[in-house]
Amino acid sequence: MGTPVKDVELKDSAPQNLLLDKHVAYIEAYSAKKDEYEYVMTEYLRMSGIYWGLTVMDLMGSLDRMSREEVLDFVKGCQHECGGFGASIGHDPHLLYTLSAVQILSLYDGVSSVNVEKIIEFVSSLQQPDGSFYGDKWGEVDTRFSFCAVACLALLKKIDAINVDKAVNYVLSCMNFDGGFGCRPGSESHSGQIYCCVGMLSILNRLHHVQADMLGWWLCERQLPSGGLNGRPEKLPDVCYSWWVLASLKIIGRLHWIDRDKLVRFILACQDEETGGFADRPGDMVDPFHTLFGIAGLSLLGERQIRGVNPVFCMPEDVIKRIGVSMQLL
Amino acid sequence: MENSETENRAIRVLSDLDAAFRRHPDISEFDILPVKEPESNRSPIIVAELALGMELWSARLVYIYCYGKLMKWRSHASGCHLLHSTRSVDAARNILEPPELLRLSRAVILINPECYSIWNIRKELLQEKHVSVYEELKLSALVLSKHPKSPETFAHRKWILSLSCFGADIVDNSQIEPNQSGNPSLRVSHIIPRVMKLSTEELKALINEEMRVCTMAAEKYANNYNAWSHRIWVIINLFNCNKQFIMAEYENTRSYVSMHVSDHSGFHYRQFLLSNAEQTSSILQQELDFISELISVYPGHEALWYHRRFIIHAMYNLQNISKSDAVIDTSSSTEGEDLLIPYDYQTVNVMDHCLVPQSSKCAKKLKIDDSGILKSEITKIELIIDSEPDNSWQQQLAKAYMKWIKQYQSRT
Numbered sequence: 068m069g070t071p072v073k074d075v076e077l078k079d080s081a082p083q084n085l086l087l088d089k090h091v092a093y094i095e096a097y098s099a100k101k102d103e104y105e106y107v108m109t110e111y112l113r114m115s116g117i118y119w120g121l122t123v124m125d126l127m128g129s130l131d132r133m134s135r136e137e138v139l140d141f142v143k144g145c146q147h148e149c150g151g152f153g154a155s156i157g158h159d160p161h162l163l164y165t166l167s168a169v170q171i172l173s174l175y176d177g178v179s180s181v182n183v184e185k186i187i188e189f190v191s192s193l194q195q196p197d198g199s200f201y202g203d204k205w206g207e208v209d210t211r212f213s214f215c216a217v218a219c220l221a222l223l224k225k226i227d228a229i230n231v232d233k234a235v236n237y238v239l240s241c242m243n244f245d246g247g248f249g250c251r252p253g254s255e256s257h258s259g260q261i262y263c264c265v266g267m268l269s270i271l272n273r274l275h276h277v278q279a280d281m282l283g284w285w286l287c288e289r290q291l292p293s294g295g296l297n298g299r300p301e302k303l304p305d306v307c308y309s310w311w312v313l314a315s316l317k318i319i320g321r322l323h324w325i326d327r328d329k330l331v332r333f334i335l336a337c338q339d340e341e342t343g344g345f346a347d348r349p350g351d352m353v354d355p356f357h358t359l360f361g362i363a364g365l366s367l368l369g370e371r372q373i374r375g376v377n378p379v380f381c382m383p384e385d386v387i388k389r390i391g392v393s394m395q396l397l
Numbered sequence: 398m399e400n401s402e403t404e405n406r407a408i409r410v411l412s413d414l415d416a417a418f419r420r421h422p423d424i425s426e427f428d429i430l431p432v433k434e435p436e437s438n439r440s441p442i443i444v445a446e447l448a449l450g451m452e453l454w455s456a457r458l459v460y461i462y463c464y465g466k467l468m469k470w471r472s473h474a475s476g477c478h479l480l481h482s483t484r485s486v487d488a489a490r491n492i493l494e495p496p497e498l499l500r501l502s503r504a505v506i507l508i509n510p511e512c513y514s515i516w517n518i519r520k521e522l523l524q525e526k527h528v529s530v531y532e533e534l535k536l537s538a539l540v541l542s543k544h545p546k547s548p549e550t551f552a553h554r555k556w557i558l559s560l561s562c563f564g565a566d567i568v569d570n571s572q573i574e575p576n577q578s579g580n581p582s583l584r585v586s587h588i589i590p591r592v593m594k595l596s597t598e599e600l601k602a603l604i605n606e607e608m609r610v611c612t613m614a615a616e617k618y619a620n621n622y623n624a625w626s627h628r629i630w631v632i633i634n635l636f637n638c639n640k641q642f643i644m645a646e647y648e649n650t651r652s653y654v655s656m657h658v659s660d661h662s663g664f665h666y667r668q669f670l671l672s673n674a675e676q677t678s679s680i681l682q683q684e685l686d687f688i689s690e691l692i693s694v695y696p697g698h699e700a701l702w703y704h705r706r707f708i709i710h711a712m713y714n715l716q717n718i719s720k721s722d723a724v725i726d727t728s729s730s731t732e733g734e735d736l737l738i739p740y741d742y743q744t745v746n747v748m749d750h751c752l753v754p755q756s757s758k759c760a761k762k763l764k765i766d767d768s769g770i771l772k773s774e775i776t777k778i779e780l781i782i783d784s785e786p787d788n789s790w791q792q793q794l795a796k797a798y799m800k801w802i803k804q805y806q807s808r809t
């Protein structure tokens with residue numbers, strides 16, 4: 068009788084050392100190649116893609132390999148009259164890409180090159196009477212957008228542009244009996260949503276609402292026998308959850324509850340020795356998204372060759388210090 | 398301007414696709430067939446029964462062509478309002494008429510439904526009545542048959558549903574227990590009433606179709622977070638957590654979860670239903686018996702053990718609520734004796750506060766395991782741990798559950 072554990076097995080041949088140079092080369096090559104189909108297919112999230120690439124390069128100490136001018140011009144060109152940013156030229160303004168744009172501008176210390184007033188107007192206009200946030204004018208509601216809005220305003224030092232109490236109340240109304248959070252009231256707990264909700268409460272100094280022991284417990288149960296973390300019960304381990312689960316644990320002061328060595332081994336096994344970059348799981352195709360979250364996860368786990376990452380903003384700690392954003396950590 | 402050879406091929410495939418939709422208006426399945434190169438002269442668009450297939454090589458061609466045309470139009474000629482405008486003087490040449498926009502955008506979202514701006518183009522066309530609600534729901538259901546977890550597709554449906562039901566833009570007006578104390582609850586309260594435009598019959602038909610689409614998506618992709626969250630959103634926002642409907646869903650999903658014992662999202666949905674049903678301890682006991690049986694018949698499924706945590710938590714709170722109701726307030730309770738008001742923090746939610754012993758609230762809200770729910774649970778689980786082979790997954794899950802319940806017990 069086979070046991071139905073949903074997990075992967077790490078091969079002895081899997082990489083066990085951090086291949087930093089390879090990852091730098093991978094990201095550099097990725098941003099240069101505009102291979103038609105793949106490039107066109109991912110254009111709807113280009114702004115976030117650029118944020119992932121730049122952040123991981125900065126964490127690896129190689130931001131200077133990217134073209135600041137080109138990036139800033141692109142970002143500037145994506146701002147709409149309403150103040151929000153689209154994912155790319157021709158795409159509509161949305162909170163997700165507005166946060167990515169603000170993160171990119173913050174990394175490059177280039178916020179002043181866009182209309183900041185308008186961004187603040189856009190973000191605050193999306194808050195609803197119940198405290199929730201629309202992602203854009205079409206009205207989808209999700210706790211991810213609550214995080215985007217608050218993180219955006221925090222980086223722009225303008226948190227008071229929204230109703231903070233209501234925003235907090237809405238997020239708390241998405242808390243479940245297991246201590247986790249879902250995308251909307253009544254929805255299942257999900258590590259990605261938990262990261263957003265806990266991060267948002269951290270920025271707003273309201274972490275006392277979190278049931279840290281219960282939530283920490285649930286988050287630690289995401290670690291599978293392979294050492295990898297999944298995002299919810301019954302899911303396969305995935306490198307991006309090394310970020311969402313770990314960052315949440317870090318924020319609530321329970322990072323030491325997981326088995327660090329096993330997780331490091333899992334993350335390293337997700338590297339591609341030939342191409343560089345990280346995949347979601349060992350042997351899969353690499354991409355910039357999982358490369359950032361693999362590197363950021365290792366940073367949280369204390370890997371010395373990587374610069375310190377801020378657990379709330381997923382940006383280099385010194386960038387957050389330079390801007391002077393404060394947050395609460397338990 | 399001359400079209401390139403590639404463009405001409407893309408145009409031919411696109412017109413084959415349009416023809417397929419014209420000839421078979423009831424297509425309900427879509428897939429991209431793993432054919433990387435054209436193999437013969439036959440069309441890469443294939444319809445068999447109600448299923449539409451598109452060969453991979455042609456999907457690439459069509460996508461690049463349609464997406465390119467739409468983006469050019471969107472960034473130059475239409476309602477695009479960039480701060481630093483790049484709008485060209487020859488905007489007139491980029492004009493696309495609604496029928497053209499509809500066929501181009503349909504091709505794009507079938508292949509890549511996360512392309513949110515393309516859905517937005519269709520929303521505008523729907524507002525201007527160039528496409529009907531019915532057609533749009535049908536198309537997005539078709540997209541879900543290929544991309545069952547697509548968040549943008551579910552978002553598009555929510556927008557259409559809100560529009561049809563309330564006429565205004567979408568509003569998520571649900572809030573579960575407004576609270577300052579981080580009250581963990583699935584019980585929905587404070588639904589702002591809005592004027593329903595549909596008749597009861599129309600609404601029921603709409604909701605039944607939505608349930609069908611969600612089940613289809615759930616069956617195609619296990620633990621489908623977006624499908625189950627969408628279902629919950631529908632019940633809260635369109636049906637006001639209608640108690641009868643919730644009980645019907647509770648009955649109906651029993652067979653689904655029995656056949657999908659690893660689907661944690663499906664079990665979560667039952668937790669949502671249980672939290673919002675008018676119910677008694679007998680329903681929770683029934684659910685505990687149900688899950689106990691599944692756990693013994695299907696050993697080693699994490700979802701079952703997690704669901705069991707919820708049931709015990711709910712039973713425990715119910716016991717304490719009944720008690721505190723009896724002691725604190727006997728006058729206002731007119732809703733029946735054994736009614737479940739899950740986890741209202743003002744009366745029962747003590748777990749978070751009790752982690753901090755000095756909390757003054759703690760003493761007042763102390764709960765006692767009178768009915769021995771936790772004790773008897775521990776005895777039952779000890780038996781399971783002893784009877785399972787050492788280190789089996791089932792035994793590990795049972796041990797994790799035991800740890801959880803002991804921690805739970807220590808908080809009370």
Ligand SMILES: [Zn+2]
Pocket residue numbers: 305306307308347357
């Ligand atoms: Zn992932």
